Amino acid sequence: MKKLMSLLPVALFFLTGCNTVDSSDGDYVFLESNQAISQNQLSASYPVPNNLNQIEQNSDLVIKGKVLGIQSFGEYIEGGDIASTLTEVDVLEVFDGDYNESHLVVAEPYRLTDEGVEPVGHYVPLEPEEEYIFFLQDSGEDIWMLNYMGFGKYHLEKEVLNQSIQSFYTYEEIKAYDFLSDSEANKYSSIREDVFNVYGNQ
Numbered sequence: 126m127k128k129l130m131s132l133l134p135v136a137l138f139f140l141t142g143c144n145t146v147d148s149s150d151g152d153y154v155f156l157e158s159n160q161a162i163s164q165n166q167l168s169a170s171y172p173v174p175n176n177l178n179q180i181e182q183n184s185d186l187v188i189k190g191k192v193l194g195i196q197s198f199g200e201y202i203e204g205g206d207i208a209s210t211l212t213e214v215d216v217l218e219v220f221d222g223d224y225n226e227s228h229l230v231v232a233e234p235y236r237l238t239d240e241g242v243e244p245v246g247h248y249v250p251l252e253p254e255e256e257y258i259f260f261l262q263d264s265g266e267d268i269w270m271l272n273y274m275g276f277g278k279y280h281l282e283k284e285v286l287n288q289s290i291q292s293f294y295t296y297e298e299i300k301a302y303d304f305l306s307d308s309e310a311n312k313y314s315s316i317r318e319d320v321f322n323v324y325g326n327q
Contacts, residue, residue, distance in 0.1 A: 153194025153213065155253060158297040161241030166291055167234075171246075173309060174273050177319040184260040184272045186222035189324065190214035192251045193228070199236030210235055211268065212251055214259070220324060222261075230268045231259065244290055247306035248275045249299055255280060258324050275304055276313060279320045285310050 174180045181187065192214055199210040209232035216227055234245035242250065251257065258279045261269040271277030283303035287310040293299050304313045 153196065155194060156242065156250060156296045160296040162290060162293050162295060162299065163238055163240040163243040164291055165240060165243050167243060167245040171274055173312060174276050174316065177316050180260050180272055180276060185263040186224055186261040186269065187220040188216050188259050189218040189256060190216050190259055191256045192253050194253050196230065209233055217256065232268050232270050234274055242296060246274065247290060247304065247309060249290065249302055249305055251278065252300055258320055276316065279303065279317050281321050281325050285314045285317065
């Protein structure tokens, strides 16, 4: 079942209640392998990029990073807003943008409910200890937003599948995938090939 909601702007929607994060405590939580995938899907209106160049031009920061762990899971908060899941990333290399810290916090568009992992659209959560290329926007809250949501992160070895995330039952089943969508997988695969060519060997 899909829950329709406006995400204009996406950043403000997800960052509600998230401006007191300490990104240096190293006290992480993690998704269990048997964690269920909720059949509720939060649908959002957001632009789909045409190509890598468009993503680059609209990013404040492009990095290679290793996922350390989750600081807090997204949830409903007072007023009916939703806070994003906040994940800390070890910055391995800065390709573009100005950033001098060793770690940063990424806002991921999913939350954890009694029914399981509830993503926005096709979003697949980041996996701890794995490396990704990130295209990020500065929220001004010491938290970085994934540019174009799922199109803002690329694992160069995981698979892309033309299938909805709701067709899977547990987190373990989706860990092999970088992107799941029954409508945008081909577009993502094309852009990911360019990401690999530009950033994969750097």
